[in-house]
Amino acid sequence: MERSNLIPAPATIADIKQLTDKEKLFTIKLNNDSGIRYRPCQFVIFSIFGIGEAPISISSAPLDSGDTIELCIRSAGNLTGAIHRLSLNDRIGIRGPYGNGFPLEKIDGKDVLIVAGGLGLASLRSLINYIIHHRWRYGKVTLLIGAKRPRDILFKEEVLRWEDEPSVETYIAVDVAEPSWTRHVGVITGLFKYVDVDPLNTIAAVVGPPIMYRFVIAELLSKGIFEGNIFLSLERRMRCGIGKCGHCQINGIYLCQNGPVLSYKDAKKLQEAM
Amino acid sequence: MDAIIEYRDVERFILELLSDYDVIAPVSKDSHYIFDQIDDPARVVPIIIRNYDTTLLPPVKWIYPDSEVLLRFNINELTETKAVTASRKQVLAFLHPCDINAINIMDEILAEEPSDLNYLARRRPTVMIGYDCPGPCRENILCFDKGYHKADRGFDLFFTDTGDRFYVSTATDTGNAIAEKSAVLRKAGYADKVDLMKINWERETRFKKSVHGDMNRLSHLLKESYDDGIWDIEGKKCLSCGACNIVCPTCYCFDVVDEISPDMEKGLRYRKWDGCQLHNFCETASGENFREGIAARVRHRIFKKEVYLKKRFGRSGCVGCGRCIDSCIAHISIIDIFNHVMEKARGHGEI
Numbered sequence: 001m002e003r004s005n006l007i008p009a010p011a012t013i014a015d016i017k018q019l020t021d022k023e024k025l026f027t028i029k030l031n032n033d034s035g036i037r038y039r040p041c042q043f044v045i046f047s048i049f050g051i052g053e054a055p056i057s058i059s060s061a062p063l064d065s066g067d068t069i070e071l072c073i074r075s076a077g078n079l080t081g082a083i084h085r086l087s088l089n090d091r092i093g094i095r096g097p098y099g100n101g102f103p104l105e106k107i108d109g110k111d112v113l114i115v116a117g118g119l120g121l122a123s124l125r126s127l128i129n130y131i132i133h134h135r136w137r138y139g140k141v142t143l144l145i146g147a148k149r150p151r152d153i154l155f156k157e158e159v160l161r162w163e164d165e166p167s168v169e170t171y172i173a174v175d176v177a178e179p180s181w182t183r184h185v186g187v188i189t190g191l192f193k194y195v196d197v198d199p200l201n202t203i204a205a206v207v208g209p210p211i212m213y214r215f216v217i218a219e220l221l222s223k224g225i226f227e228g229n230i231f232l233s234l235e236r237r238m239r240c241g242i243g244k245c246g247h248c249q250i251n252g253i254y255l256c257q258n259g260p261v262l263s264y265k266d267a268k269k270l271q272e273a274m
Numbered sequence: 275m276d277a278i279i280e281y282r283d284v285e286r287f288i289l290e291l292l293s294d295y296d297v298i299a300p301v302s303k304d305s306h307y308i309f310d311q312i313d314d315p316a317r318v319v320p321i322i323i324r325n326y327d328t329t330l331l332p333p334v335k336w337i338y339p340d341s342e343v344l345l346r347f348n349i350n351e352l353t354e355t356k357a358v359t360a361s362r363k364q365v366l367a368f369l370h371p372c373d374i375n376a377i378n379i380m381d382e383i384l385a386e387e388p389s390d391l392n393y394l395a396r397r398r399p400t401v402m403i404g405y406d407c408p409g410p411c412r413e414n415i416l417c418f419d420k421g422y423h424k425a426d427r428g429f430d431l432f433f434t435d436t437g438d439r440f441y442v443s444t445a446t447d448t449g450n451a452i453a454e455k456s457a458v459l460r461k462a463g464y465a466d467k468v469d470l471m472k473i474n475w476e477r478e479t480r481f482k483k484s485v486h487g488d489m490n491r492l493s494h495l496l497k498e499s500y501d502d503g504i505w506d507i508e509g510k511k512c513l514s515c516g517a518c519n520i521v522c523p524t525c526y527c528f529d530v531v532d533e534i535s536p537d538m539e540k541g542l543r544y545r546k547w548d549g550c551q552l553h554n555f556c557e558t559a560s561g562e563n564f565r566e567g568i569a570a571r572v573r574h575r576i577f578k579k580e581v582y583l584k585k586r587f588g589r590s591g592c593v594g595c596g597r598c599i600d601s602c603i604a605h606i607s608i609i610d611i612f613n614h615v616m617e618k619a620r621g622h623g624e625i
């Protein structure tokens with residue numbers, strides 16, 4: 001009898017780091033020999049048996065064919081609440097990876113502009129670390145990172161390291177800050193005034209809360225970047241990951257199969273996308 | 275080998291099936307019909323001899339049940355989660371052409387890679403026997419408009435009533451084997467085939483269209499009507515109860531749910547039907563609801579069948595059985611909606 005493809009593989013919690021008040025970073029070790037192969041901006045379906053399943057973006061970068069992945073998880077619902085109560089060595093289930101992932105072949109030799117709002121950094125961190133690791137392959141790399149407050153910035157130490165990294169230009173914005181904050185205060189679109197782009201040679205990657213897309217895309221278009229060169233990763237309720245259960249459907253496409261990454265050129269044809 | 279069976283022998287034929295298979299067939303329930311597992315052929319025979327009205331729930335439920343266990347687990351030994359894929363030798367007997375066409379559509383959707391292995395495990399050992407309705411079964415149907423009032427594949431055997439007897443067409447090796455094994459089927463002769471052609475021709479003349487316009491243009495016209503006022507009008511009526519999803523023979527959306535025993539040790543994960551008309555269908559853990567408006571959900575149900583599935587598979591995902599119309603307590607009718615977009619196109623001189 002064939003195994004159902006909705007059956008998770010057993011895995012173990014290998015490390016837990018508290019990132020902010022609401023987010024923790026979990027290192028997951030797959031209990032198999034073959035490891036897990038994935039692309040930036042793909043996701044897995046995380047199971048706690050007895051509680052349920054939820055889709056989670058992969059935050060680590062596919063730099064070796066290791067048997068671990070990192071998942072940055074906000075405690076938001078029933079399952080993610082339970083995930084936050086897990087301890088080291090707890091056994092869980094993982095299915096995937098699912099989704100198309102970021103089209104890495106599109107950015108070879110190009111300038112890359114990455115816009116990460118809030119939890120959007122959870123999936124873009126994978127792409128950023130992938131790019132930094134293969135830095136020689138790309139032109140200018142610019143990171144725009146937004147959060148509500150300084151203490152809400154995910155992967156803060158890493159973000160500050162990127163800021164010091166001479167090969168990438170990093171700008172950080174927070175909506176609200178205490179007077180000691182020396183960087184930008186305001187919404188993420190306020191960072192575009194610092195950015196100088198070569199519109200014909202730039203690929204943009206945007207992930208953030210739904211409200212952010214419209215404003216960020218308007219900025220990118222006004223810089224002259226082509227619609228087909230702006231890539232978005234959209235959030236939907238992914239339940240099965242195999243394009244059947246219907247929850248992630250946006251007009252005619254299943255986001256778990258044809259997404260989550262779409263070019264703005266394709267996304268704008270879908271009335272339900274934005 | 276096409277065959278003939280007399281009315282009086284149908285009971286015996288069903289008994290023959292029962293010796294090899296679980297048999298699921300139409301039976302009466304109150305003033306309606308349902309598909310049920312039977313052991314007494316006498317429950318079925320009178321129904322197929324006088325024809326039956328569309329069943330409340332579609333027969334596909336026996337391949338894609340409302341809830342289905344995916345795996346069993348024990349919290350203490352998580353290395354041994356047990357995957358469950360159920361299958362059994364079953365006959366879905368005396369299915370109307372609309373319901374056969376619906377299962378053909380489900381097959382196409384769920385076999386598409388990555389395929390739904392739970393569905394396929396039940397589907398593969400299922401034998402299908404078709405049964406021709408002699409004409410329109412009731413008012414709110416549009417099978418004829420869609421060409422789904424006839425089935426040309428998806429069955430192993432197919433029964434057509436020719437008065438006092440049934441003409442039994444065989445379409446597959448399995449169907450042939452059943453026919454040859456049966457003691458009550460006799461080989462159809464030339465005269466029987468002529469009878470069948472006559473009956474099929476007469477049957478065709480009994481249907482009439484429910485939607486006034488060119489159905490080949492429907493998908494296009496709906497797309498043009500994406501922002502039409504009809505969705506708000508129908509959305510105001512809709513109660514988001516999801517009855518249309520439950521009765522639809524081509525709805526396949528599901529949710530995955532865990533259940534654990536009171537001792538917090540053993541549990542199971544199962545999938546159960548979900549419905550795109552329900553309010554929280556597209557709600558994520560962050561609280562964002564990506565199809566919050568009722569009008570948008572009503573439109574999505576219709577677009578899914580007539581635009582999105584049509585684009586993927588080249589034909590409409592709605593077989594026109596009309597169950598969604600009959601089950602809607604708010605009186606939302608896809609026939610009315612289709613007539614509205616056709617009417618609008620005529621007003622614009624488009625058709």
